[in-house]
Amino acid sequence: MIELVGISKTFAGKKGSIHALKDVSISVKKGEIYGVIGYSGAGKSTLIRCVNLLERPDIGAVNVKDVDLTKLSSGKLREARKSIGMIFQGFNLLKTATVYDNIALPLKLSGLSKQVVEERVEKYLRIVGLEQKQFAYPSELSGGQKQRVAIARALAHEPEVLLSDEATSALDPDTTEAILDLLLKINKELGITILLITHEMNVIQRICDRVAVMENGEVIEEGKTVDLFTSPTHPTTKKFVNSLFTHNLSDELLDGFNETGQVFTLSFFGQLSGEPTLALVSKKFNVFPNILSGSITRLKNESFGQLMVHFKGDAGEIDKALRFLGEQQVHVEGVNGSESKNRRVS
Structure with a gap:
């Protein structure tokens, strides 16, 4: 047109x-x-x-x-x-x-x-x-x-x-x-x-x-x-x-969390926004996710959410959990010193 x-x-x-x-x-x-x-x-x-x-x-x-x-x-x-x-x-x-x-x-x-x-x-x-x-x-x-x-x-x-x-x-x-x-x-x-x-x-x-x-x-x-x-x-x-998602966590606070695990931003959309994906992570792997902040917003035809999550556990188990999230079409990105992980399966 x-x-x-x-x-x-x-x-x-x-x-x-x-x-x-x-x-x-x-x-x-x-x-x-x-x-x-x-x-x-x-x-x-x-x-x-x-x-x-x-x-x-x-x-x-x-x-x-x-x-x-x-x-x-x-x-x-x-x-x-x-x-x-x-x-x-x-x-x-x-x-x-x-x-x-x-x-x-x-x-x-x-x-x-x-x-x-x-x-x-x-x-x-x-x-x-x-x-x-x-x-x-x-x-x-x-x-x-x-x-x-x-x-x-x-x-x-x-x-x-x-x-x-x-x-x-x-x-x-x-x-x-x-x-x-x-x-x-x-x-x-x-x-x-x-x-x-x-x-x-x-x-x-x-x-x-x-x-x-x-x-x-x-x-x-x-x-x-x-x-x-x-x-x-x-x-x-x-x-x-990111202007739609205000996490309001200081670098000092994030550094403290990174010392005891890794902090990641998880982005997800559609039906996945209502699924207990993090609960599955804690059951499948020896990882303890702690939601630091997040929210869900509405796009034209579907929902979109973003969470900042602290993962505590063995590095190998965290890596397995991140691969699982990628398979669930969750976009994962490291935050403030965490090893950057960008995985998304369409």
Whole structure:
């Protein structure tokens, strides 16, 4: 549905050129929710604005529905953009227009009939749950309601692709959850492909099928969300994943545990998150596992958990236990001086 091939973009700055994107390529499949995550300055905002050519890349192809937008005339580009909706962090609503008019005005400017405009406004207000707010003004709405209006406006052109530019960053946690649920509903019921950018790992965790991690204008890691959670390879990806799991154990405390055994981080997902795997370890081997910290979180379609565990026992028995965990598709990694063990059986 969306394919960016070798995209590069450079801006002129006071201190020299800024390379916002460096030979970036991603592919978003029809009907999926694809996330791009990175810290400030990673290049993700420039990337998403290249999809509808709000920013035109210096080089590279922008293919949407197998059409390279960079090669279209201005008239054909305007037509192609009708299949690409976009929502922003700042809502971008007209303050002096009602909710109804904020959604209806772009449709009127597109030349649609009054009847079609009315039908679409009513339809998409119903989808976002704001039927009773059509005559309200933005100043009378909460942040979450404003974002729902912006989503309805983006959907009113009935696009096949929806771009989300940090759409939840200005919202409180409860409202963010509600907006994410709405995006899931839109994706499932309307079949719209969603490409979103964010710096919040909980957004990726909740709704994304696949994810790309960006840093310094480059994609440093990409894959299925569950794979990046269970086996991140780049330090930045690991930092994002670990941000969801706060172990709060000092190096001094970990060093003390390492003197009497070995400390490992265990990552597991799916049905395994509810299995008594550690209990089996203590029964099968002469090893005594002690859970130091951990938690289980929910990905889009399955659960994911992470435990920090102190294993006390003979080194040979611990090694056998770790091999067993690997056979159970548990990803094992040494912590703070422990011998690094990275085993996962798919």
